Amino acid sequence: MKILFYFTSMTPAGGIERVISTLANHFSDFLEVTILVKDQAYSHYPLSEKIKLISLDSELKLNMGSRTKRIGQVSINLVQSVAKLKHHLTLNKYDLYYLAHPLNVLEFFLAHGINKNVIISEHGGINAYNLIYKQIKKWLYHKARVYIVPTRSDAKVYADLNFPVKYIPHFKSSLNYECSDLSKKVVLSIGRMTEAKRQWIMIDLWHKIIYEDNIKNWELHLVGDGNLKKQFEGKIVALELQDYVKILPPIKNVDKYYKASSIFMLTSHSEGFGMVLLEAISFGLPCISYDCPSGPRDIIENEVNGYLVPMDDFDHLRDATLSLLTDPEKLNKFATGAYNTSLKWNDEVVLNKWKEILF
Numbered sequence: 272m273k274i275l276f277y278f279t280s281m282t283p284a285g286g287i288e289r290v291i292s293t294l295a296n297h298f299s300d301f302l303e304v305t306i307l308v309k310d311q312a313y314s315h316y317p318l319s320e321k322i323k324l325i326s327l328d329s330e331l332k333l334n335m336g337s338r339t340k341r342i343g344q345v346s347i348n349l350v351q352s353v354a355k356l357k358h359h360l361t362l363n364k365y366d367l368y369y370l371a372h373p374l375n376v377l378e379f380f381l382a383h384g385i386n387k388n389v390i391i392s393e394h395g396g397i398n399a400y401n402l403i404y405k406q407i408k409k410w411l412y413h414k415a416r417v418y419i420v421p422t423r424s425d426a427k428v429y430a431d432l433n434f435p436v437k438y439i440p441h442f443k444s445s446l447n448y449e450c451s452d453l454s455k456k457v458v459l460s461i462g463r464m465t466e467a468k469r470q471w472i473m474i475d476l477w478h479k480i481i482y483e484d485n486i487k488n489w490e491l492h493l494v495g496d497g498n499l500k501k502q503f504e505g506k507i508v509a510l511e512l513q514d515y516v517k518i519l520p521p522i523k524n525v526d527k528y529y530k531a532s533s534i535f536m537l538t539s540h541s542e543g544f545g546m547v548l549l550e551a552i553s554f555g556l557p558c559i560s561y562d563c564p565s566g567p568r569d570i571i572e573n574e575v576n577g578y579l580v581p582m583d584d585f586d587h588l589r590d591a592t593l594s595l596l597t598d599p600e601k602l603n604k605f606a607t608g609a610y611n612t613s614l615k616w617n618d619e620v621v622l623n624k625w626k627e628i629l630f
Contacts, residue, residue, distance in 0.1 A: 272629075274298060274367040276306040277356070277375055279331065281314035281324065284496075284521030285463055286546045287394040291371060292316035293442045294392075297622055302367075302629070307359065309352060315523065317445070327355050335498060349378065357382040367629065373404035376411055385414040390628065392419040396541035396564045397428055399467065408434075417628050421544040424565040439624045440569070441544050443553060443616045446526045450555030450610055451533060453602060456489040458592070459532035459556070461525065461547045462539070464497030472538040472585070474503060478510045479589060480596070489596050491516045491536075494528055529554035533602065534595055535577075538588070542566035552576055553613040557605035559591050576609035 276295055281288050295304050296319045305323040306314075310330035318324060329352040334340040360383050368383075370376045371392045379385065391412055400408070412418050418436045420426040426438035462468040470493050477491045493503070493516065500518065507516050519528065529535075535551035537560040542548075545566030548558050552570065558577035560567040561584075571579045578591035595602050 272366040273303040273305070273364070274369060274629075275363075275365040276304065276369045276371075277379055278306065278308055278371055279375060280308050280310045281306065281316070282308075282310060283463070284315045284523075284525075286544070287371060288314070289316050289444055289546055290392075290394055290441050290544070292318055293444055294369075294625075295319070295322055296445065297442060297618070297625075298629075305363075305365070307356075309348075315521070317523070327352065327359065329355050349374075349381075352378050353381040370415075373400060373407040377407050380411050380414075385411050387416045389415045390417055390419065391415045393421060393425070394543040396422075396543045396566065397425045398564055399541045399543065419628075422565045422569050424568065425543075437624075437628065440616065440621060441546060441549070442618055442621050443613075444546060444550055446529075446550060446553075447524075448526070448553045448613075449530060450606070451530050453533040453555075453606055455531050455533055456596075457532040458489060458491050458534045458536050458596075459494065459528055459551070460492070460536045460538075461494040461521075461528065462537070464493070464495045464499040464503060466499070467540050468495075468497075469538050469540055470495075470499070470503060471506060472588075473536060474506050474510065474512065474516060476585070476589060476592065477512055477516050480592065481512065481515050484593060486593070486596055487515065489515075492519055492528070492532065493517070494519045494525075495521060525550075526554070529556060532556060533606075534559065534592075536592070537561065537563075537567065539563050545570055549613065549616060552609035553616075555606045555610040557595060557602060557609050559588070559595070561588070570612070572608070572612060575605070576612045577605055 298304050299319040299321040307325055309327050312324045312326040331348040333344055368389045370379055412434055418434050419439050420436050421441050423438055426436050429436040480486050535556045535558045541563050543566055548570045551558050558571050561582050562568055562579045571577050573579045580588045580591055
């Protein structure tokens with residue numbers, strides 16, 4: 272059987288790209304897998320040699336300085352992408368199709384239609400999309416064979432709305448897992464530097480920890496890139512945190528960052544699954560995260576492998592962080608809990624759930 276993954280790009284070092292690469296690698300053991308992207312045929316994350324990665328040559332480039340121009344660029348790109356996708360699907364036949372973003376679903380619908388050969392997956396949280404994308408979901412997702420959602424709470428909401436939903440958590444990423452020895456006094460966060468991830472909250476937190484709580488032997492390492500990176504760099508300088516907060520680039524061997532850290536933190540507005548949290552606990556790192564919709568609550572067990580902090584309760588976030596920075600015994604206890612929790616993720620169980628849908 273042949274399956275086509277259609278997605279905008281595999282170039283970014285983001286969570287959804289890691290999810291797709293991991294899923295495609297698993298599928299390539301028993302399916303003929305092709306990944307079709309709109310930009311260059313390149314994947315930041317490793318792909319099996321059995322996978323074909325090809326380009327539609329329809330890259331979307333946005334003018335971030337003008338909303339009007341962005342709307343025009345998106346509209347033109349939509350027309351171009353649909354035409355090129357329709358041509359590709361005329362020349363190449365597949366048994367199944369995998370889509371993972373509302374815009375790609377719309378493009379695919381206009382080029383081919385949505386039928387029972389189409390599988391739609393989710394990565395972002397239920398509140399992560401704008402009104403247009405939400406409308407696309409209501410309009411088109413019920414036409415697919417199934418809508419795979421990786422968190423229990425979101426799956427329940429979609430089921431109540433009569434989506435053809437099935438809950439399947441993501442596979443654990445293919446990394447060289449080995450527990451951190453917790454010797455480095457580093458709090459790590461990995462994610463795109465965008466409005467949704469809100470790394471500025473952690474920078475503000477660190478200013479309090481350094482200059483009010485007078486804890487200067489711990490560092491905050493922010494790994495990622497994005498439209499807010501320069502703003503964060505300026506904020507770090509303005510708050511005189513250059514010696515305590517580091518911005519580091521995404522790398523393929525991301526396990527290097529996990530092993531050189533002792534705590535993982537997220538302050539996102541929303542998370543679909545929170546792949547970085549699963550990766551973090553698999554390296555034995557206690558996690559601190561806002562209880563945003565909806566992924567963290569599926570991974571963090573409060574006071575077992577970390578702290579699930581009430582949404583936007585900054586004081587609670589500060590207290591939780593300080594309790595781990597100043598209590599080595601608790602840090603080690605949560606680290607053990609983190610690794611033990613990670614053992615619940617069984618790739619074979621996840622794969623069998625997928626095979627029930629595929630065959």
